Amino acid sequence: MESQLTTIRSIDPETAVNDTLAMTELSGFPTRKQLRDLKRREIVRCATVKFGTEGYENVTLEAIATELGVTKAALYNYCSSKNDLLMQCYELGMDRLVDAVETAMAGTGSAAERLAAGLKAYIVTMLRPDMQYLWSYTRPMVTSGDKRSVLDSRDKLDVMFRNMLNAGISDGSLRADLDPKLASLVILGAANWVGIWYRKGGGKSPSEIGAEVTGEALRGYLA
Amino acid sequence: MESQLTTIRSIDPETAVNDTLAMTELSGFPTRKQLRDLKRREIVRCATVKFGTEGYENVTLEAIATELGVTKAALYNYCSSKNDLLMQCYELGMDRLVDAVETAMAGTGSAAERLAAGLKAYIVTMLRPDMQYLWSYTRPMVTSGDKRSVLDSRDKLDVMFRNMLNAGISDGSLRADLDPKLASLVILGAANWVGIWYRKGGGKSPSEIGAEVTGEALRGYLA
DNA sequence: GCAATTTGATAACCGAGGGTCACTGAACTT
DNA sequence: AAGTTCAGTGACCCTCGGTTATCAAATTGC
Numbered sequence: 003m004e005s006q007l008t009t010i011r012s013i014d015p016e017t018a019v020n021d022t023l024a025m026t027e028l029s030g031f032p033t034r035k036q037l038r039d040l041k042r043r044e045i046v047r048c049a050t051v052k053f054g055t056e057g058y059e060n061v062t063l064e065a066i067a068t069e070l071g072v073t074k075a076a077l078y079n080y081c082s083s084k085n086d087l088l089m090q091c092y093e094l095g096m097d098r099l100v101d102a103v104e105t106a107m108a109g110t111g112s113a114a115e116r117l118a119a120g121l122k123a124y125i126v127t128m129l130r131p132d133m134q135y136l137w138s139y140t141r142p143m144v145t146s147g148d149k150r151s152v153l154d155s156r157d158k159l160d161v162m163f164r165n166m167l168n169a170g171i172s173d174g175s176l177r178a179d180l181d182p183k184l185a186s187l188v189i190l191g192a193a194n195w196v197g198i199w200y201r202k203g204g205g206k207s208p209s210e211i212g213a214e215v216t217g218e219a220l221r222g223y224l225a
Numbered sequence: 226m227e228s229q230l231t232t233i234r235s236i237d238p239e240t241a242v243n244d245t246l247a248m249t250e251l252s253g254f255p256t257r258k259q260l261r262d263l264k265r266r267e268i269v270r271c272a273t274v275k276f277g278t279e280g281y282e283n284v285t286l287e288a289i290a291t292e293l294g295v296t297k298a299a300l301y302n303y304c305s306s307k308n309d310l311l312m313q314c315y316e317l318g319m320d321r322l323v324d325a326v327e328t329a330m331a332g333t334g335s336a337a338e339r340l341a342a343g344l345k346a347y348i349v350t351m352l353r354p355d356m357q358y359l360w361s362y363t364r365p366m367v368t369s370g371d372k373r374s375v376l377d378s379r380d381k382l383d384v385m386f387r388n389m390l391n392a393g394i395s396d397g398s399l400r401a402d403l404d405p406k407l408a409s410l411v412i413l414g415a416a417n418w419v420g421i422w423y424r425k426g427g428g429k430s431p432s433e434i435g436a437e438v439t440g441e442a443l444r445g446y447l448a
Numbered sequence: 449g450c451a452a453t454t455t456g457a458t459a460a461c462c463g464a465g466g467g468t469c470a471c472t473g474a475a476c477t478t
Numbered sequence: 479a480a481g482t483t484c485a486g487t488g489a490c491c492c493t494c495g496g497t498t499a500t501c502a503a504a505t506t507g508c
Contacts, residue, residue, distance in 0.1 A: 034476085034484085059282075062464085063467090072485095074465090075468080076486050076487075078468085079484085079486075184441040185441065186414065187438065188415040188442050190409070191414045191415035191418025192410065194414065194421070195410065195413065196417065199410075213405065215410065218410070221445055242469060257504085261456090285493085285494060287494075287495095297494090298457070299456070299457050302457075306495080307494095
């Protein structure tokens with residue numbers, strides 16, 4: 003059986019919005035390192051979709067390997083365990099989240115407006131079909147030791163929101179008496195909770211949900 | 226090996242606060258049904274502690290069985306699968322939560338005060354060591370089909386909070402313009418989020434955390 | 449009291465799936 | 479051309495959830 007790992011698969015526009023993979027396609031003569039890294043990311047991308055839509059414990063390494071046209075053992079060249087593979091998926095997901103929030107917050111409005119934009123982007127990104135189960139259903143599997151980079155990203159997000167809260171106090175668009183630490187806790191809590199209860203079919207689109215929850219979560223903090 | 230399932234184990238006061246098991250000890254000549262039910266609950270109690278403190282996927286049925294002094298196969302007289310056992314643990318946990326919140330909300334103050342008491346009780350209960358992983362780490366494993374009763378309890382809690390929010394609008398202790406549905410979402414989101422990031426050693430006790438988060442989550446809703 | 453039956457537990461086993469390892473063949477190096 | 483590196487293979491092991499045949503004790507019927 004010929005390995006398909008060397009093939010650059012077409013990117014599904016629905017699930018791959020803002021995916022960075024497409025931007026790093028091979029140019030001319032790929033080095034061994036480049037090829038290896040591309041394959042690794044292809045594995046992670048495949049695993050992310052499967053974990054995200056089917057749930058971690060319902061996906062076998064065999065299934066991932068088959069889908070990629072290789073054997074299970076081959077995967078172990080790119081990850082040290084199934085949990086490690088999940089970790090790499092988390093990193094990918096975290097990067098997406100950070101990117102989305104960063105972009106949304108880069109606007110020019112008041113801090114309150116940019117905070118709202120960032121929060122909405124956070125929620126919408128989290129509700130992407132292939133992020134769904136990844137966040138709400140398998141965060142658990144992140145075992146100690148491995149999870150450093152994930153926690154780093156989480157902290158990074160937390161800091162981004164806290165900074166924006168502080169900026170809001172400074173520019174007067176948010177109440178001066180709010181505690182950024184506690185407020186970011188409540189805000190992110192509300193946002194993350196959406197990922198738990200939201201299921202397609204509730205009638206509302208992720209974008210609508212994002213806007214509604216954002217409005218509600220920030221209501222008490224506006225100046 | 227003699228079965229220890231017939232022994233009523235002493236209740237650890239730390240983890241068994243409000244546990245209903247102690248109230249149903251056998252009286253005189255236990256019937257077969259009573260004995261069976263007692264054993265079932267003893268299994269669930271043991272599993273709850275282990276799942277809660279070690280994490281679902283790190284606990285083998287073998288380990289639970291050994292701790293109870295029986296074989297793994299014996300457990301299958303009381304549950305149909307490992308996941309079903311987890312479900313029963315969730316029910317136990319949910320009952321604890323509902324009890325705690327109900328009791329806390331039964332006071333005589335304003336609706337806002339009772340809401341705060343209920344929310345704090347919710348958080349504190351959730352932070353019990355043996356509830357920790359159960360909530361934040363294994364909610365995922367609840368697979369469709371089985372999970373009806375758990376969702377019922379969750380709905381029940383949601384309704385309790387929504388009712389109290391409505392009561393607060395009526396008695397004027399909460400802002401008249403709040404949307405109970407969205408508000409309960411944000412409030413419970415913030416509360417549940419605590420279970421994710423809280424780890425012993427942060428210096429603050431569950432009670433302090435509960436009070437702080439409660440204050441913050443309700444701040445925007447007070448009249 | 450003594451068979452017949454029901455119940456709860458056991459030991460032995462099965463199969464899925466995560467993880468390992470000796471080896472192979474192709475690509476790169478010299 | 480010979481040696482070296484390395485991704486990938488196939489066969490294998492082990493853990494653990496789940497099943498089944500069987501047995502002993504308690505319960506019931508006569």
